[in-house]
Amino acid sequence: MYLCICRAIRERDVDAAVRAGARRPVDVFRACGQNPQCGSCASDMRKRIDQTIGREQAAAPTLMAAD
Ligand code: FES
Numbered sequence: 139m140y141l142c143i144c145r146a147i148r149e150r151d152v153d154a155a156v157r158a159g160a161r162r163p164v165d166v167f168r169a170c171g172q173n174p175q176c177g178s179c180a181s182d183m184r185k186r187i188d189q190t191i192g193r194e195q196a197a198a199p200t201l202m203a204a205d
Contacts, residue, residue, distance in 0.1 A: 141179050141182050141183050142174075142179040144174070144175035144176055144179070145167070145170065145174070147166065147167070147170050147179070147183075149186055151166070152166050152183060152186045152187060153190045154169070155170065156190040156191060156194070160187065161187065161191075163179070163180045163184060163187070166183060
């Protein structure tokens, strides 16, 4: 599913960016080689970032704790 219509950024793109270290929407845009356009996706992107971080921490608590 697309989270950012303007730049065609999908949930899986956000997940990959988070796994690569993204923690803010601007980090996701950067990881995707894009710049934000309208910005209306920022709230949903933040939610997805938080959900993905939560899933990653639940899956590998010792690895995330080492950060
Ligand atoms: S929907 Fe993401 S910048 Fe417009």
